[in-house]
Amino acid sequence: MKIEQIYTGCLSQGAYYIESNGEVAIIDPLREVQPYIDRANKDKGKIKYIFETHFHADFVSGHVTLAEKTGAPIIYGPTAKPKFKAHIAKDGEVFVLGEITITVLHTPGHTLESSCFLLKDKDGKDYALFSGDTLFLGDVGRPDLAQKAANMTKEELAGILFDSLRTKVMTLSDDVIVYPAHGAGSACGKNLSTETIGTIGEQKKINYALRANMTKKEFIQEVTDGLLPPPLYFPLNAKLNKEGYENVEDIIRDAVAYDTETFEMVANEIDVVILDVRHQDDYAKGHIPKSVFIGIDGNFAPWVGTLIPDIKQPILLITPLGREEESILRLARVGYDNTLGYLKGGFDTWKNEGLEYDTVNSISAAMLEELLAEIDGEKEKVFVFDVRNKGEYAAEHIVDVASTPLDNINDHFVEFPKEEEFYVHCTSGYRSMISASILKARGYHNVINVAGGFNAIKKTDIKTTNFVCPTTLK
Template identity: 45%
Template sequence: MIIKQIYTNCLSEASYIISSGNEAVLIDPLREPFKYINYAKKNNLKIKYILETHFHADFVSGHLELSKLTKSKIIFGPNAKTNFDFVKLNDNDEIKFGGVKIKLLHTPGHTMESSCYLLFDKNNKQHSIFTGDTLFINSVGRPDLAVSSNFSLKQLASMLYDSIKNKILPLNDDIIIYPAHGAGSTCGKNISNKTFDTLKNQKIKNFALNLSISKDEFIKIVTKDISAQPKYFIKNVKLNKSNNISKISEITKKPFNLSIDRFKKEKKSGALVLDVRHQKNFIEGHILGSIFIGLNGRFAPWVGQILKNPKTKILLICNNENKKEALIRLSRVGFDNVVGFLDGGLEEWQNCGEEISLINQISAKELLSKKNNSFNSIIDVREKDEYNFSKINDAKNLPLSCIYDNYKMLDKKKQYIIHCQAGYRSVIAISILKKLGYKKLTDLDQGYLGFNKINLMSP
């Protein structure tokens, strides 16, 4: 029996291929099928089942295309309702493949259909559990995604407590926990950067597995300071329930290079210009009104957070070698409506005499040396917990994730220095603010990390 964890850093997402003999199952696969099919072919495996722990909100799953390509069955737990055929397992139902078996444990709380998959080895011994978004390493899933007229936030948190206490805690201490997400995911708070651990260790490190925690204490912890649910989450859930998820092969074939005239026409008609180059390139020159979200950072989640509507028409500014990557990573969060790329990129735009815009930068050393600088304020676009942990004196917090809700706190007549942790999110924020009409903006080079390093060295 072999467990292959496939971790995608951009989404902090883990999918799994479990094989026994010449048969395999997939758990929570991403939208692009290649990596799973190629692994199966390389290892002479027949994919028998595709197991989904729940309807994912933060990414589009690959269950439909994979099922068609491999003739495998899709499995969900209780309460799942879809527009496509699947096998519904009830609590404690089992499936077999190769010489091993998996038992479904229904664990509602994160969502109503949320389920974990308990893997037994060939000796019928509990080996590992695939917890989806029910349980993470050092944390649990957020309980607000299924809030409705039928279930309140506290009711869902209560269900999550019962699921963990009654279904996971009684399992053998030596089983391995394999979650669907790691550090950085918006599906939970304070998730560890470890992507697996034993139940025994997690009973020590994870508050949710502490035997002494009461239900009221648990509910208080998991419902406190939940970040706003990204707007694209609801649309991704609907897409994952539907039967019309486009194939990746169709998405990567469709967009084409656009002439400058066609590009300008599409832009004028309302298409959004998305620049996915490195932030250094964007700082040195970009199309006025374009939004920066670079492929070198947490691209897909920020696309979802910032663009919000997956139906948004997108014009891409991208290096030639990154075109396919950009399309695939956009598709992971359901943003398929790419009109095309600017033929020749920004270089051609400049060569034709079109206007470009720049971003001013200031180094930490320069900032510290200015005794009476002309900047009215320093704006920290990191998340609230980062800001509260450590910050530049007098900096105001305007988290990037909430920028559209709070940007009016800024005065267009004043000058601002914008910073994040290392210089990626601040450029996203500046691109948004510039598009909203703010002009007196300066980026702090290397962000808080660079500032803190210079500050500590100062006498």
Template identity: 40%
Template sequence: LLFDQNNKQHSIFTGDTLFLGDVGIPDVAQRYKGLSKQDLASLLYDSINMKIKPLDDTITVYPGHGAGSACGKSMMKETVDLLSNQKVVNYSLNGKLNKDEFVQELTQNLPDPPPYFPSNVKLNQEGYSDLDDILKKSLKKIDPINFKELMSDDSIVLLDTRKTDQFVKCHLKDSIYIGLDGRFAPWVGEILKDINTPIVFICELNREREVITRLSRIGFDNCLGYISLDNSTNLELYHETNSLESIDPKIFIKNNSNSKILDVRTKSEYNNGSFKNAINIPLNKIDSSLSYPKDKKLQLFCAGGYRSVIACSILLKNGYTNLVNVEKGYSGIKKLIS
């Protein structure tokens, strides 16, 4: 809780306790000292209603996470709000639920924790490397000769962090795309899973430190080096290159009858509306749930075109050869069919 120069309540940083429109979910990665998720939800209710609710309505709430985080179920897209508004819209504060009802609401249909969460819990408990040491170890530019030697090891993941359109146009064969300009770190955790995964990454020039820093925030500290690209860099010097067919929603709507269509958004997004005949396989399940002839045409979309390119990169690495990404995703499709 932050006070101003007049000792008046100014703002509160709520971490994983209170989000905008939501609360932190219990039991994300592990049981805590033998307490059940119901016990933890009950403690959370007391913390919010006994410690946060009595605070001044005029203070600003700064939560630790926002929309899309795995730490909550249904967060608002806004990043800050007045406590007065949260006392109206947030089910943990507006008095519509008593403690038992709150516990039931919070603990039903809890999402599975991302695979890397338990490892992060362990790092938080036991300690982790200093970021300066991680940067010193990882800031190693790789030339084409060293790259070919490194990539003879199948355990190394080649991670392309550039903009979506850059990956679509040209990328190194077998690279996994997760762009820095999206939900980068959470998707790295979801897709790669093991924080000890050795990584060689591709990035835009002068974004090397940003990649390493954001990976380190979720415990992925095993970066072996990087390739940074500017307009003069020839990717073909490093390895065989590939491209990805990517089409406008108008073309997709006109030409979708002879292919399978995959919606890689979450189940809840899919249930709220999707394109006819589309099959839902969420991005975090795409690596294990898709069984389809690898030479048959597959058209993929998400909400806006970011997750679908990640999905395409995974399928390309797994040997699928006839993939089409739908640009602008379902938001672009919906504008044309509604």
């Protein structure tokens, strides 16, 4: 028996490859499926089953394409109603894989069709639980994502999740291994661990949601408390996972490598977003006017999903050389399939041909400290904006600085000065550069980025506080 966790850090997502006696099962595959096929071929195995723990909202799964390529059935738990051919398993249904078995445990609550898959070894002993979004390490799946589909409140779904955990999960032996669908960084829960493999026993000790003496009322309160709004692309991804989608290989193949003249023509004639995915320092030194920065080496997919709400939005890419296909794939993983193409040769081609480009001015934290210092007993008026999230801001921020979180920056445009220079910062510089790119695209060319962000600011003598100031400037 082989179990391999295939973890994708940019999505905080774990897919699983299981093999026994030449028979293979894949659980929650990514959209690009050839690696699973190649892995099975390496083991001289055949993919027999494709298990889906639920209709994922945070990424587009590879189940449909993998089934088309291998002929393996897609298996969901009870109540799932996909628009494509699939086997809807009964609660407790057993699937034989070589010398082992996989049992479906229907565990609704995160979504109504959510299920865990219990692997039993060749001796029939419970060995591992593939828990999907029902149970994470340190947390459980948020119960507010499926409210509309279920026609229920998040409190009602949380109550169902409480029962699922206590009747199906917490009854398992402490030594059963837990393989969750997500780790830290996922928006599918609140407080996920950085660890990606654990045990039932560990979770009973450390996971707040599995406290033995917890009442259902307490569970509902704690699970629903402090939930941030989900990214706007979540229901769109869930729809693709339920109804089907285009093969990602076709999307990559159809993307065009544009020369500068055609790139500019397409950008001017179609309502496109020019998305620059290079490093923020490269973007600051030079970029195509009105292009938006979201760096591929940062928290790429969640910010694309947050800031480009329409997954059908036409996109033109500026990428690091050699990373064009990767960028298209990374967009498609979260349902952004309408990438028209990319600038051949990247930004250097644009610059070398003498075409107009823009820059982002930056200052160091030390320079910001000088600006904020008192001059002749009176503090010079300096406009600084903190684009970190509300929790980071509440924990510590510069005294008298406004909170204008990146995830809802559109609500704060009125607060940014039109004429005076102003400064934006995040934690390290990634999110503030995204903010600066959006502001410049809206005509705020007086924005200045604070290089190094709050990490650098804390090394200066700039006064900070953890007292929550008003969220906006008056």
